[in-house]
Amino acid sequence: MKDPIERKKVRSKFWERFPLDKLTDVEWEALCDGCGKCCLNKLEDPDTGEVALTRVACRLLDDQTCRCSQYPIRHQFVPECIVLKPDTLDQHAYWMPETCAYRLLWQNKPLPEWHPLLTGTAQSVHDAGVSVQGWTIPEFEVDEDEWEDYIIEEPI
Numbered sequence: 001m002k003d004p005i006e007r008k009k010v011r012s013k014f015w016e017r018f019p020l021d022k023l024t025d026v027e028w029e030a031l032c033d034g035c036g037k038c039c040l041n042k043l044e045d046p047d048t049g050e051v052a053l054t055r056v057a058c059r060l061l062d063d064q065t066c067r068c069s070q071y072p073i074r075h076q077f078v079p080e081c082i083v084l085k086p087d088t089l090d091q092h093a094y095w096m097p098e099t100c101a102y103r104l105l106w107q108n109k110p111l112p113e114w115h116p117l118l119t120g121t122a123q124s125v126h127d128a129g130v131s132v133q134g135w136t137i138p139e140f141e142v143d144e145d146e147w148e149d150y151i152i153e154e155p156i
């Protein structure tokens with residue numbers, strides 16, 4: 001499967017050498033491993049703030065490619081979809097998937113060995129079993145009050 005993310009026009013090992021707010025736009029985008037897990041619906045406990053991911057996915061997620069099917073115009077359909085940038089990461093990192101590269105770097109942790117920036121191929125994410133490929137349920141098939149029946153354990 002072709003990797004739609006540009007990972008060639010980046011500085012060598014940039015994620016180890018530069019702070020997140022000093023990356024180029026291409027480098028910032030290249031950090032995304034394409035797992036698709038941030039497009040799963042989440043449940044947040046209002047008392048504890050604990051966040052659980054579910055198998056119930058955003059209506060725009062293609063769970064074969066693990067990509068948004070309408071990324072450039074997604075806000076027309078899903079206005080609440082976030083735009084992740086260095087200055088919004090503090091606000092969102094707490095609910096992001098445990099294997100998400102943005103969250104890992106925000107926590108000063110290394111990229112996992114299956115990350116496409118290390119393997120040179122986007123397929124490594126699927127081969128490692130850490131993407132959503134083939135196991136999500138579209139949100140229009142499950143009532144919101146039943147999402148808790150579809151909670152998944154992280155890390156996946």
Ligand code: SF4
Nearest residue numbers: 032033035036038100
């Ligand atoms: S969870 Fe992180 S690494 Fe995975 S698709 Fe979302 S932004 Fe990219």
Ligand code: SF4
Nearest residue numbers: 039058060061068081
């Ligand atoms: S709109 Fe697209 S990018 Fe946003 S959560 Fe849904 S599938 Fe993911």
